[in-house]
Amino acid sequence: MVTFVAQSAFLAMATVALSGCFSDEPVHTAEWYKEHDSDRQEKLKACSDNPGELRDTPNCVNALQAERVLSSGELFELDF
Numbered sequence: 001m002v003t004f005v006a007q008s009a010f011l012a013m014a015t016v017a018l019s020g021c022f023s024d025e026p027v028h029t030a031e032w033y034k035e036h037d038s039d040r041q042e043k044l045k046a047c048s049d050n051p052g053e054l055r056d057t058p059n060c061v062n063a064l065q066a067e068r069v070l071s072s073g074e075l076f077e078l079d080f
Helices: 002-019 028-034 035-051 058-071
Strands: none
Touching: 002 035, 028 058, 035 058
């Protein structure tokens, strides 16, 4: 009886603890962030405000990649 109660309590605590480890936020591609300027800027701000936790998350990586692509400019021909 005690073992069942202890196992049930452990399982309940583990479920609660692990539920906070996963984000409900969908992962967006770099292409998506290129097309959604305000969302990209918002994500970049959040990532720069908390780089210790967020820097390597998929959305921070993808938002930063989109920003790099958009800020690189376009090629143009030089006239000599």
